Amino acid sequence: MTTSMRHLVWSSFLMSCLVNECLSLVCLNCSSTLSPRDCTDVTTCASNEVCFADILSTADGIKHVYGCRSAMQCGVAIVGKRSNSNCSQCCQGDLCNAFLCGETDGLTTSGPVCYSCGERPNSDGCSKIRQCDRDQVCELYPSITSISHRLVYSTDCQSRTICESRIKATNSFHPGNVCGSICCDTNLCNKANCANTTITVSGDAIICEGSSGYIQCPPGKKIAVSDAYYGRTNDGSVCPFSSIFDLNCRAADSFTKINNTCSNKQQCFLTATNAMYGDPCSGTYKYIEVKFTCVVVV
Structure with a gap:
């Protein structure tokens, strides 16, 4: 040229x-x-x-x-x-x-090039890569640290069998995929935007509309939900937003759905959307509130 x-x-x-x-x-x-x-x-x-x-x-x-x-x-x-x-x-x-510049084997074709940063507090901030072997895939794996109970994300090359089995294990805690759980085999595919994901270990969990969150109990204990809803019963001090008109707003059946998702489990994952619970107060910015305790497994 x-x-x-x-x-x-x-x-x-x-x-x-x-x-x-x-x-x-x-x-x-x-x-x-x-x-x-x-x-x-x-x-x-x-x-x-x-x-x-x-x-x-x-x-x-x-x-x-x-x-x-x-x-x-x-x-x-x-x-x-x-x-x-x-x-x-x-x-x-x-x-x-x-x-570029005449390089013909800059990246080998044995396996995908994956993000590889070990455990990090976010799912999309990795700037390290690794060339995987032919029988490996790229993995993004969310987990909860045993001491601080914080949500972390691990990125690296992984065998397909282990990667897929770990996703199945995390799915046993809740319906659907955990935010960020990925097994894939194309370059740089193990990355996801889970910036709106939070985690609450005990007490009163708030998840603002459009976001996702975990609630979790320590090992040996399970979640006991005392109250839960999707809607709004508090003023703008909770999930502040310019569009707040209704403070007596609870989606029908939202307690049942949240309770079924979380009760008697060590960990559960919730997403606050109208698609999940319906829209009980159109035009008002809503949230999920879950009041729960951690009880000893008998």
């Missing part, structure tokens, strides 16, 4: 970014490595950025640099600049900079 043709390609891409918001790419992100295979960090680009790779000759040898770069900078000065000793190229696509 000639330089003028490359400029035309990037000009078309830049025009598309002006008309439509560009997708945020995930790119290798390392300041000095020997090859893309040695780069285990990634970054998410801004909407006007693409992935780049620079290969530089230094006093210490060849240096590989990866990251995000302005698409406009790529279109003007970067694409196609190559010599025997250095190279600067850009591309559009997740992890595509592993294959």
Whole structure:
């Protein structure tokens, strides 16, 4: 491809970014490595950025640099600049900079490339990756820590058998998938947005409309629900919102649904939506409230 043709390609891409918001790419992100295979960090680009790779000759040898770069900078000065000793190229696509500047095996094809960050408090903040083996999949696994009873998310490569069995185990606590439970086999697939998920260990749990949450008892105890509803009975101090008109609002059968989901279980998962419980007070911002205690398993 000639330089003028490359400029035309990037000009078309830049025009598309002006008309439509560009997708945020995930790119290798390392300041000095020997090859893309040695780069285990990634970054998410801004909407006007693409992935780049620079290969530089230094006093210490060849240096590989990866990251995000302005698409406009790529279109003007970067694409196609190559010599025997250095190279600067850009591309559009997740992890595509592993294959720039003549690299043919930047990422192997033995298995998927997965996020790999161990236990973290959120499900989508990982910036480390790992190349999995052929018989492995990417896993995102939520769990509750035994000491602090906090919700954490683990990301890594995992055997498909173990991954799928762990999802079945977490599903036994509640109907449906736990937020974030994933077994998948494509690059960077073990990521989910569970930012609105909360956890309450005992007492009075509040889950605002549109969010999800766990309630849990310590090992050896089970949940005993004394009252629960989806609606609103409190003023704006609980789940504050501009649209609050009804303070005597309880969805019919919401107690039964919540009680059936949580009672006599160590842990349960609830989502506060009209789709789940109906809309008992249209126009008012609602929430789930669950009053519960943890009782000893007899």
